[in-house]
Amino acid sequence: MLETVAVVLMDDVTPFEFGVLCEVFGIDRTEDGVPRVDFLVCGEEPGMPLRTSVGARLTPEYGLDAVARADLVAVTGVKLRDEDQYPVAVLEVLRAAVARGATVLSVCSGAFVLGAAGLLDGRRCTTHWRYVDQLAERHPDALLDPDVLFVDDGNVITSAGTAAGIDACLHLVRREQGSAAANAIARRMVVPPQRDGGQRQYIELPIPECTADSLSPVLAWMLDNLAIDHTVAALAGRARMSERTFARRFVAETGTTPHRWLTMQRVLHARRLLEDTRLPVEDIAARCGFGSAALLRHHFNRVVGVAPKDYRRTFGAVHSGPELERSSSGAQQNR
Known part of the structure; x- marks a missing residue:
């Protein structure tokens, strides 16, 4: 569950990364069907203004003692400093959070704070590509992946640059509160609801500057027509491009x-259909364009990590019954 989120601030915090956490977790979006989260902004001295990287100041309302009741403890990006210059009290509450089973999340250079707390050793993690070498040098036992947007290592989640912090936060919402909540927040923020955490942080091909050439209309059409087969040739034709240009532009x-x-x-x-409907898995596979329940199970297990039946049992809004296990023809599904 994700009922209480504590953001731990210290001097030289980066406001945008703090804003990401506020946008995803701190705004009441119950009118959009998102479960309410108790959002705590914490610091060593509550009520004491802290420096930011842009000259303004932020004032935490709560002390570090409030962190003890949080399900998620988040650390923003901060100006890099020597290992022994991170506040000892902050490092202690982060270690205590992991020890009691809470999740900790870092945005951008916040990974260095987790590293200073000893929370990255033996764990998969990432940070902004500019800081990868420094993080690897400081924490050689960390399993650092320099190319991904974020890494979910159970109760320790690290993200790359600012936009990747949005991806990591929405991923966590999806993991803890379901697809509907993550999608509702993404719509309000006007950002994609999900980018694969394993995709690269940066791309060698530049993003096209000409908005008239954007693939957004094609992407929207694909989303509206997931059930049909799509070939690169057909999609390139719809985009009025050669196949080679379309493939390059798509990656960009x-x-x-x-x-x-x-x-x-x-x-x-x-996932959404498993959560919100009682459709048999065979029907869901057809609606999503997988063609068969076996193919759906293969890709679903690879991406989500569990079988569709197990996912529905955990996250389904309606409890599964016999009709969920069988298609209209009566053949047993979802094994």
């Missing part, structure tokens, strides 16, 4: 290939 705009992007969107749609 989405960070992945058409096939991987389409597979991910189909899995996300399957």
Whole structure:
């Protein structure tokens, strides 16, 4: 569950990264169907203004003692400093949070704070590509992946640059509160509801500057037509491009290939249907464009990590009954 979120601030905090956490977790979006979260902004001295990287100041309302009741403890990006210059009290509450089973999340250079607390040793993690070498040098036992947007290592989640922090936060909402909540927040923030955490932080091909050439209309059409087969040739024709240009442009705009992007969107749609409907898995597979329950199970398990049946048992809004296990023909599904 994700009922209480504590953001731990210290001097030289980066406001945008703090704003990301506020946008995802701190705003009451119950009118959009998002469960309410108790949002705590914490510091060593409550009521004492802290420096930011842009000259303004932020004042935490709560002390570090409030962190003890948080399900999620988040650390923003901060100006890099020597290992022994991070506040000892902050490092202690982060270690205590992990020890009691809470999740900790860092945005951008906040990974260095987790590292100073000893929370990255033996764990998969990431940070902004500019700081990868420094983090690896300071924490050689960390399993650092320099190319991804974020890493979910159970109760320790690290993200790359600012936009990747949004991805990591929405991923956590999706993990803890379901697809509907993550999608509702993403719509309000006007950002994609899900980018694969494994895609690269930066892309060698530049994002096209000409908005008339954007693939957004094609992407929207694909989302509206997940059930039908899509070939690169057909999609390139719809975009009025050669196949080669379309493939390059697609990677530039989405960070992945058409096939991987389409597979991910189909899995996300399957998640929503598993959560919100009583459709048999065979029918869900057809609606999502997988063709068969076996193919859906293969991709769903690879992306989500569990079988559709197990996911529905945990996250389904309606309890499964016999009709969920069988298609209209009576053949047992979802094994």
